[in-house]
Amino acid sequence: RLVGNTINVDTVVNVVCSNLLVLIPLGLLCRVGLKMTFGRTMLTALITAVVLDLIQLLTMTGSFDVDVILLRMAGACAGWLIGWVLDSVVKAFTKNGSVIAVS
Numbered sequence: 001r002l003v004g005n006t007i008n009v010d011t012v013v014n015v016v017c018s019n020l021l022v023l024i025p026l027g028l029l030c031r032v033g034l035k036m037t038f039g040r041t042m043l044t045a046l047i048t049a050v051v052l053d054l055i056q057l058l059t060m061t062g063s064f065d066v067d068v069i070l071l072r073m074a075g076a077c078a079g080w081l082i083g084w085v086l087d088s089v090v091k092a093f094t095k096n097g098s099v100i101a102v103s
Helices: 009-021 024-033 038-058 066-093
Strands: none
Touching: 009 066, 024 038, 024 066, 038 066
């Protein structure tokens, strides 16, 4: 929010972080739970982000903003990447379904 000639940094950080965080669980679920590919996850995130923005527009609680859609998709991407890392760690510590002893 622009107040005079200054930008309220707290508001900017809050808006950016909240929109990034909102779809991280979706990206994680798509990767780990549903085993979706990255492309399918991004399509799901795009549809979800657009629907959320349309709901805000129609209920007059916000506006339809492309920047917010991109931030939410970035959040879903981050969630998918977190899931990829978790899958890699699990595979590194397991072999044929059994846990490798680490000493």
